[in-house]
Amino acid sequence: MPAGLLGIEELERAEIEAILARAKYFQPVQSQSLKKLDTLRGKMIVNLFYEASTRTRTSFEIAAKRLSADAISITASGSSVSKGESLVDTLNTLAAMRPDAIVMRHAASGAPHFLARHLPTPIINAGDGTHEHPTQALLDARTILDHRGTLEGLRVAIIGDIAHSRVARSNVHLLARFGADIVLCGPASLLPVELAQLAPGVRLTTDIREAIRDADVIMMLRVQLERQHEAAFPASEYFQFYGLRLEHLDLAKPEAIVMHPGPINRGRELSSEVADFQRSVILNQVENGVAVRMAVLEKVIGPGAGSQGPGAGERQ
Amino acid sequence: MSIVIKNGRVIDPASQTDRIADVLIVDGRIAGVAPDLSSPKAQVFDATGMIVAPGFIDMHVHLREPGFEHAETIESGSRAAAAGGFTSICAMPNTKPVNDSATVTSYIVERARHKALVNVFPIGAITKGSAGEELAAIGAMKAAGAVAVSDDGLPVMSARVMRRALEFARSYDLPVIQHCEDLHLSAGGDMHEGAQSVRWGLRGIPAAAEDVMVARDLVLAELTGARYHVAHISTRHAVAMVAYARAQGLPVTCEATPHHFSLTDRAMAPYDSNYKMKPPLRSGCDLRAVVEGIAAGTVSAIATDHAPHPGSEKMQEFERCPFGIIGLETAVALALEELVHPGRITVNRMVELFTTGPESVMRLGRGTLATGGAGDVTVFSTEAAWTYDVNQSFSRSRNSPFHRRTFRGGPMATVVNGELVWQK
Numbered sequence: 023m024p025a026g027l028l029g030i031e032e033l034e035r036a037e038i039e040a041i042l043a044r045a046k047y048f049q050p051v052q053s054q055s056l057k058k059l060d061t062l063r064g065k066m067i068v069n070l071f072y073e074a075s076t077r078t079r080t081s082f083e084i085a086a087k088r089l090s091a092d093a094i095s096i097t098a099s100g101s102s103v104s105k106g107e108s109l110v111d112t113l114n115t116l117a118a119m120r121p122d123a124i125v126m127r128h129a130a131s132g133a134p135h136f137l138a139r140h141l142p143t144p145i146i147n148a149g150d151g152t153h154e155h156p157t158q159a160l161l162d163a164r165t166i167l168d169h170r171g172t173l174e175g176l177r178v179a180i181i182g183d184i185a186h187s188r189v190a191r192s193n194v195h196l197l198a199r200f201g202a203d204i205v206l207c208g209p210a211s212l213l214p215v216e217l218a219q220l221a222p223g224v225r226l227t228t229d230i231r232e233a234i235r236d237a238d239v240i241m242m243l244r245v246q247l248e249r250q251h252e253a254a255f256p257a258s259e260y261f262q263f264y265g266l267r268l269e270h271l272d273l274a275k276p277e278a279i280v281m282h283p284g285p286i287n288r289g290r291e292l293s294s295e296v297a298d299f300q301r302s303v304i305l306n307q308v309e310n311g312v313a314v315r316m317a318v319l320e321k322v323i324g325p326g327a328g329s330q331g332p333g334a335g336e337r338q
Numbered sequence: 339m340s341i342v343i344k345n346g347r348v349i350d351p352a353s354q355t356d357r358i359a360d361v362l363i364v365d366g367r368i369a370g371v372a373p374d375l376s377s378p379k380a381q382v383f384d385a386t387g388m389i390v391a392p393g394f395i396d397m398h399v400h401l402r403e404p405g406f407e408h409a410e411t412i413e414s415g416s417r418a419a420a421a422g423g424f425t426s427i428c429a430m431p432n433t434k435p436v437n438d439s440a441t442v443t444s445y446i447v448e449r450a451r452h453k454a455l456v457n458v459f460p461i462g463a464i465t466k467g468s469a470g471e472e473l474a475a476i477g478a479m480k481a482a483g484a485v486a487v488s489d490d491g492l493p494v495m496s497a498r499v500m501r502r503a504l505e506f507a508r509s510y511d512l513p514v515i516q517h518c519e520d521l522h523l524s525a526g527g528d529m530h531e532g533a534q535s536v537r538w539g540l541r542g543i544p545a546a547a548e549d550v551m552v553a554r555d556l557v558l559a560e561l562t563g564a565r566y567h568v569a570h571i572s573t574r575h576a577v578a579m580v581a582y583a584r585a586q587g588l589p590v591t592c593e594a595t596p597h598h599f600s601l602t603d604r605a606m607a608p609y610d611s612n613y614k615m616k617p618p619l620r621s622g623c624d625l626r627a628v629v630e631g632i633a634a635g636t637v638s639a640i641a642t643d644h645a646p647h648p649g650s651e652k653m654q655e656f657e658r659c660p661f662g663i664i665g666l667e668t669a670v671a672l673a674l675e676e677l678v679h680p681g682r683i684t685v686n687r688m689v690e691l692f693t694t695g696p697e698s699v700m701r702l703g704r705g706t707l708a709t710g711g712a713g714d715v716t717v718f719s720t721e722a723a724w725t726y727d728v729n730q731s732f733s734r735s736r737n738s739p740f741h742r743r744t745f746r747g748g749p750m751a752t753v754v755n756g757e758l759v760w761q762k
Binding site: 031108109110128130131132133135136139140150151152153154185188191214216217219220 | 536
């Protein structure tokens with residue numbers, strides 16, 4: 023299998039640390055007047071998005087361009103996908119054009135893993151179904167580090183539609199590598215008991231107050247109505263029981279931060295006041311998205327990528 | 339025309355035979371089982387060190403003809419059956435058109451007569467088009483050669499329709515084979531619901547989807563007194579309920595597939611559709627219950643649920659791939675590896691599960707070496723080492739999770755109606 027990035031679950035702690043360190047190095051680049059580095063000059067990256075996405079796709083495009091790679095983006099509508107070409111045929115066609123990496127988002131869990139078995143090109147998972155969204159977890163970790171200085175031993179509450187959340191899964195795998203105490207919270211029908219087996223240090227609760235109590239980090243998830251194949255909970259009372267409101271924040275640690283992968287639904291999973299709250303770091307997450315994706319692209323196809331051993335090529 | 343199979347250990351559960359002997363077949367019929375048999379001009383097969391058994395029966399096979407000949411044909415499927423040690427196979431009705439009429443049943447019987455290497459017995463649909471609503475022409479299909487009815491691949495969701503089907507099938511003395519799956523509980527699911535499905539973000543098929551259907555059907559089986567058979571049993575509760583019904587004296591039976599006694603959801607390669615089937619690979623707890631059911635006699639038959647799909651259909655996103663794997667060529671070896679070698683059952687019990695067991699459900703008039711019976715014989719080894727290469731399969735499809743698996747023991751020769759149709 024070529025070296026890509028399919029999920030956090032496959033990564034060693036040292037590899038995660040290396041990516042986060044490089045992301046920190048790339049942070050100042052975002053505010054420089056000259057924002058381009060030479061790292062990936064001459065490399066070609068295909069962004070293949072089978073599912074609508076504005077921020078992740080844009081973020082990957084900007085990351086590629088800041089590293090001087092050529093990036094093209096293909097979205098499912100208006101391509102051969104809508105003409106009925108199979109996934110494997112589309113990817114074979116693209117691979118024949120010799121890109122250095124394919125960044126892929128797909129609505130089916132495991133679609134990038136399936137392709138990675140059949141294609142020589144490294145694949146970077148930009149979100150697969152309800153499975154993983156590794157770069158989101160990495161940018162969340164970078165954001166937590168920026169505000170709290172460490173991931174070690176933090177208490178993190180993840181609240182919302184956990185069952186259908188790839189963001190939650192990737193974050194659980196990442197935070198568990200650092201010994202975080204993770205509380206997953208949501209309506210019982212969106213909180214399968216098996217989630218507790220995802221990683222060490224994971225607890226489940228259906229009570230938002232219990233989840234938030236003494237939390238260092240509160241991660242709110244988007245309520246994914248588009249992934250709701252049935253009425254697993256009465257939507258009318260979601261906000262009442264699982265929406266984050268200002269008064270909840272009194273239960274958390276005083277320095278606790280509020281995160282959200284976006285796009286936010288004001289009044290559905292968090293109140294408007296919380297979205298604009300001073301310790302809400304939602305925009306920092308977006309900003310870190312570019313830096314983290316630069317670090318990931320560099321790791322996968324930068325100088326030194328492909329050499330053996332974890333962490334190889336993270337510093338030049 | 340005659341053939342004599344020499345010096346094998348003859349295991350014939352029907353006559354409680356287990357001894358070194360020769361088996362002589364003349365003109366397609368068993369002429370005798372005894373030491374030092376011979377017949378002038380008889381073909382000789384030396385089975386020294388091997389086991390000689392009545393021809394194995396696989397009561398659950400998808401041959402895909404008519405309609406899906408790109409996946410399998412009666413000819414290719416029967417070749418795979420012969421190479422797997424099976425002399426008789428029962429063909430599920432989910433073809434195109436569905437085998438829900440005497441016309442289709444007769445077509446399958448005719449095609450098999452010309453093309454098949456082994457005996458093919460059609461199973462008719464329970465409902466028209468297997469749509470679960472209107473009963474199919476069960477009596478006419480029986481007259482044309484159908485040996486059972488099933489809507490396999492789909493369950494009969496309506497309890498009322500199922501009740502009528504059981505009543506009707508009873509009047510024709512046909513078993514009703516149910517694919518037990520509550521479609522409301524399983525809707526959208528792609529694998530067993532458990533820690534693994536949650537980890538991989540795949541939608542789950544809960545064990546309860548099978549359990550509630552088995553529970554409902556057992557109540558209806560008691561109500562109607564019909565012969566009722568649970569296909570590919572996969573959960574611990576289903577095994578317990580069937581055991582209970584049998585203890586009550588109901589004419590209830592079930593079968594287990596090799597993959598359900600060999601693999602669990604934890605053994606799946608990530609997002610590899612060669613591990614995707616219905617019912618899905620279950621938990622270790624369920625697998626142990628299936629094995630215990632096999633050992634205890636709750637499970638009457640090992641059946642493969644051989645379900646060919648061409649590569650183009652299996653080479654997709656996991657959630658888009660069709661359900662099912664091929665299994666004819668690996669069933670005997672898996673039974674040896676997973677059941678006999680670890681001491682869960684004796685080799686004699688294994689032979690029952692492939693002969694008298696399915697015969698008791700389907701009543702094909704096979705499964706014994708009694709003199710005058712059909713000259714169907716399966717010769718297998720418990721020791722010969724071999725490696726399964728799916729690319730060498732006689733099936734037209736390649737969807738097996740057992741590719742490159744090494745085995746100790748497997749089929750050595752297959753004799754159908756006195757003719758040596760395959761040997762290793």
